[in-house]
Amino acid sequence: MSDKNRTFPLPLSSVVDKPQKPVFSPVATPQTATQNAAQNAARSAALGAAHAGGRSGAGAGTGMAGRPGPTASPSRSHTYALERAQAAPAAAPRQNPLVSEAVRRAMVARVAKQGVKDAVVLGALEAVPRHMFMDEALASQAYIDASLPIGHHQTISQPYIVARMIEVMRNGGQLQRVLEIGTGCGYQAAVLSCLAQEVYSIERIKPLHELAKANLRPLRLANLRLHYGDGMLGLPQAAPFDGIILAAAGMEVPRALLEQLAIGGRLVAPVGARAQHLELVTRLGKAEWASQTLEDCHFVPLRPGTV
Numbered sequence: 570m571s572d573k574n575r576t577f578p579l580p581l582s583s584v585v586d587k588p589q590k591p592v593f594s595p596v597a598t599p600q601t602a603t604q605n606a607a608q609n610a611a612r613s614a615a616l617g618a619a620h621a622g623g624r625s626g627a628g629a630g631t632g633m634a635g636r637p638g639p640t641a642s643p644s645r646s647h648t649y650a651l652e653r654a655q656a657a658p659a660a661a662p663r664q665n666p667l668v669s670e671a672v673r674r675a676m677v678a679r680v681a682k683q684g685v686k687d688a689v690v691l692g693a694l695e696a697v698p699r700h701m702f703m704d705e706a707l708a709s710q711a712y713i714d715a716s717l718p719i720g721h722h723q724t725i726s727q728p729y730i731v732a733r734m735i736e737v738m739r740n741g742g743q744l745q746r747v748l749e750i751g752t753g754c755g756y757q758a759a760v761l762s763c764l765a766q767e768v769y770s771i772e773r774i775k776p777l778h779e780l781a782k783a784n785l786r787p788l789r790l791a792n793l794r795l796h797y798g799d800g801m802l803g804l805p806q807a808a809p810f811d812g813i814i815l816a817a818a819g820m821e822v823p824r825a826l827l828e829q830l831a832i833g834g835r836l837v838a839p840v841g842a843r844a845q846h847l848e849l850v851t852r853l854g855k856a857e858w859a860s861q862t863l864e865d866c867h868f869v870p871l872r873p874g875t876v
């Protein structure tokens with residue numbers, strides 16, 4: 570990684586208080602929900618009503634999906650890779666060509682071309698059916714490289730940035746316990762669950778937390794737990810984490826999250842307001858953190874409290 574190191578080691582206060590200016594030009598295309606919404610309207614008109622699958626019922630649940638298995642929601646008309654290994658060939662439903670595995674493979678190939686090299690991350694991206702995390706009206710666009718609206722002024726992150734952040738956090742190693750701040754519709758949580766032993770994800774907007782549960786339920790990911798709460802406080806009861814990812818940008822990395830990072834653990838977060846960059850924080854010791862500034866990015870804001 571050709572990233573610029575800041576002074577090593579940094580005291581906690583310097584990591585918390587002083588976001589750095591980005592040093593690299595953007596690799597990802599910055600997207601805003603508003604821009605995307607406008608683009609989507611145009612694309613939707615062009616593509617027409619392409620998404621044939623119905624959504625399975627939303628609603629309450631345990632917040633924990635089950636294990637990957639062959640039991641697809643009967644209301645969906647697509648197959649997906651997490652099920653493929655175990656599904657009986659005769660039971661395979663018809664695929665919508667606009668949300669097919671071939672389209673997903675093409676998305677992964679694009680992400681690889683943009684510079685993501687970690688085969689484990691690319692494999693996880695290929696395994697998760699992104700269209701199942703989006704509204705039917707947008708599902709035909711699920712595999713373009715853009716963030717897209719999911720309601721409540723929030724977005725599903727761009728595939729490239731999801732992959733890039735996980736690649737940086739993973740650093741080629743095994744991930745035991747990972748925390749994600751900002752579940753949104755649950756897409757990145759599903760990708761994380763393919764490559765970490767245990768994944769915890771927190772969302773502060775109740776209807777999105779419920780949406781993520783509904784989206785994730787058919788995937789039956791037994792190692793993923795969803796929490797409704799303020800992610801800026803982390804999840805002390807499950808800490809320490811050897812990886813933490815923030816899917817929303819604050820002016821600094823919340824102190825609670827730095828303290829819930831295991832020694833040797835890696836946290837990746839967008840930092841900034843209008844101009845944002847990815848920051849990698851590594852915990853070096855009990856009171857020592859190091860920080861690196863990576864590429865520019867654009868995320869929705871990190872906000873305190875719950876709604």
Ligand code: SAH
Pocket residue numbers: 723724725726727750751752753754755756757758771772773774777798799800801816817869870871872873874
């Ligand atoms: N991880 C998602 C991205 C969701 S967008 C994906 O896979 O596409 C970021 C999400 O962060 C939003 O849903 C927003 O509500 C949430 N968020 C912002 N501040 C938060 C906080 N303090 N705690 C938990 N979630 C937060």
